[in-house]
Amino acid sequence: MTATTDQTATAATSAKLSPYKRFTPTRGNFELWSWVFMRASGILLLVLVFGHLFVNLMLGEGIHAIDFAFVAGKWSSPFWQVWDMLMLWLGMLHGFNGVRTIINDYTEREGTRWVLKTLLVVATVFTIVLGTLVIFTFDPCIDPNSTLSVCTK
Amino acid sequence: MTATATQPSSDEQKAGAVPTFTVTLKVQRYNPEVDEAPHFETYEVTAHATDRVLDALHQIKWEQDGSLTFRRSCAHGVCGSDAMRINGKNRLACKTLIKDVNPDKPITVEPIKGLPLEKDLVVDMEPFFDAYREIQPFLITNGHEPTRERIQSQADRDRFDDTTKCILCAACTTSCPVFWNDGQYFGPAAIVNAHRFIFDSRDDGGSQRLEILNDKEGVWRCRTTFNCTDACPRGIQVTKAIQEVKRALLTSRF
Numbered sequence: 001m002t003a004t005t006d007q008t009a010t011a012a013t014s015a016k017l018s019p020y021k022r023f024t025p026t027r028g029n030f031e032l033w034s035w036v037f038m039r040a041s042g043i044l045l046l047v048l049v050f051g052h053l054f055v056n057l058m059l060g061e062g063i064h065a066i067d068f069a070f071v072a073g074k075w076s077s078p079f080w081q082v083w084d085m086l087m088l089w090l091g092m093l094h095g096f097n098g099v100r101t102i103i104n105d106y107t108e109r110e111g112t113r114w115v116l117k118t119l120l121v122v123a124t125v126f127t128i129v130l131g132t133l134v135i136f137t138f139d140p141c142i143d144p145n146s147t148l149s150v151c152t153k
Numbered sequence: 154m155t156a157t158a159t160q161p162s163s164d165e166q167k168a169g170a171v172p173t174f175t176v177t178l179k180v181q182r183y184n185p186e187v188d189e190a191p192h193f194e195t196y197e198v199t200a201h202a203t204d205r206v207l208d209a210l211h212q213i214k215w216e217q218d219g220s221l222t223f224r225r226s227c228a229h230g231v232c233g234s235d236a237m238r239i240n241g242k243n244r245l246a247c248k249t250l251i252k253d254v255n256p257d258k259p260i261t262v263e264p265i266k267g268l269p270l271e272k273d274l275v276v277d278m279e280p281f282f283d284a285y286r287e288i289q290p291f292l293i294t295n296g297h298e299p300t301r302e303r304i305q306s307q308a309d310r311d312r313f314d315d316t317t318k319c320i321l322c323a324a325c326t327t328s329c330p331v332f333w334n335d336g337q338y339f340g341p342a343a344i345v346n347a348h349r350f351i352f353d354s355r356d357d358g359g360s361q362r363l364e365i366l367n368d369k370e371g372v373w374r375c376r377t378t379f380n381c382t383d384a385c386p387r388g389i390q391v392t393k394a395i396q397e398v399k400r401a402l403l404t405s406r407f
Contacts (some may be wrong), residue, residue, distance in 0.1 A: 027368045031373035
C-alpha cells in the first residue's frame with residue numbers, strides 16, 4: 001500500500017512540474033496577425049519579386065543592361081526606391097517570421113530558442129537598416145571619375 | 154474455399170476454416186522499475202487472416218508473456234483506448250487487421266509518441282486530457298432554459314457532424330510533429346472538440362472557445378501537415394476542422 005501512495009504522490013508532483021503545462025499567459029492576437037501577415041506579404045512579394053525580375057532581366061536589353069549605371073538610373077526614381085524598399089522589408093520580415101516559426105517548432109529548450117531568436121533578430125534588423133540606408137542615401141556619383149550624365153554636369 | 158485448398162491438409166484443419174499464418178511482432182517494452190530505456194522484443198504469433206493487431210497482442214499477453222502492458226477496453230474501435238504506433242503510423246490496434254500491415258515483415262508496435270511513457274505501450278494521457286478540458290467541451294448557453302428539447306435543423310446538425318465522431322484516442326495529437334516538439338500545442342484533438350461546439354447552433358460559447366484557441370499554442374501552431382487527418386481512426390477531416398476554426402477566428406476580426 002505504501003508503494004502505491006508513494007507513486008501517487010510522485011505522480012502529483014510531476015503533474016505540477018509537467019512540461020506540458022502552459023505557465024505564462026500565451027493567449028493573444030500576435031500569432032493571428034503573424035499568420036495574416038505571412039499570407040498578405042506572400043502575395044505582395046509574388047508581385048514585387050516577379051515584377052523586379054521582369055523589369056531587370058527581360059525588358060529592353062535584358063540581363064546585359066545591368067551595371068552600376070542601370071541601378072543608379074532605377075534608384076533616381078522614387079517609384080523604384082519605394083518598390084525596392086517594400087521588397088526588402090516584406091522579404092526580410094516574411095523570412096524572419098518563417099524562421100521564427102521554424103525555431104519554435106524545432107527547438108526544445110527555452111535557452112536554445114532565446115539564443116537562436118536573438119541571432120535572428122540581430123541579423124534581420126542589421127539587413128533591413130543597412131538595405132534601407134543604401135536605397136535612400138545612394139550616391140550615383142560616388143566615383144569622382146564617373147562618366148554618368150548626372151555627374152558630369 | 155480456395156484458401157484452404159492451398160493449405161496442407163492436416164487432421165485438425167476443417168473445411169471452411171480460416172487459414173492461419175505466422176507473424177512476427179516487434180513490440181517496444183519498457184518497465185520503469187527495471188529498464189533504463191525502452192527496447193524492442195520480438196514475438197512470434199500464429200494469427201488468422203481475420204485477426205487484428207490487438208488479437209496478436211492478446212495472444213502474447215495471454216500465452217507468451219503476461220507482463221506485456223497495453224490499454225484496451227471495448228476492443229471494437231469505440232472507446233479509443235488502444236491507439237498505438239503500428240509500423241510507424243498511429244492506429245487503433247483493434248481496428249487494424251494484421252493482413253493489412255504486411256505480415257511478411259515483422260510488425261513494429263510502439264506506444265504513441267509525445268506523451269510521457271509509463272510502461273510498455275501505456276502513456277500518460279493526462280496532458281492530452283488537460284488540453285481537452287481547456288477548450289470547455291460542454292454545452293454553454295445563454296438565456297432561459299427551454300421547456301422542451303433544443304431544436305436543431307438537419308443542416309445545422311450536419312455542420313459539425315464530422316467532429317462529433319471523435320473518441321479521444323489521441324492518435325491525431327500524438328501524430329503531430331508540432332506536439333512532439335515540446336507538448337505545449339493544444340493539439341488537433343482539442344481543436345476538433347472545440348470545433349464540435351463552436352459550430353453547434355445550440356451553443357453560445359463559440360466566441361469564448363475561439364478566444365481560448367487564439368493562443369500562441371493554439372490553432373496558429375498548426376502547420377497543415379495532415380498527419381492528424383491520416384492518423385484519425387474515425388476518418389475525421391482533422392486538418393480541415395482546424396482550418397475552419399482559423400477561418401472563424403479571422404472572420405470574427407475582419
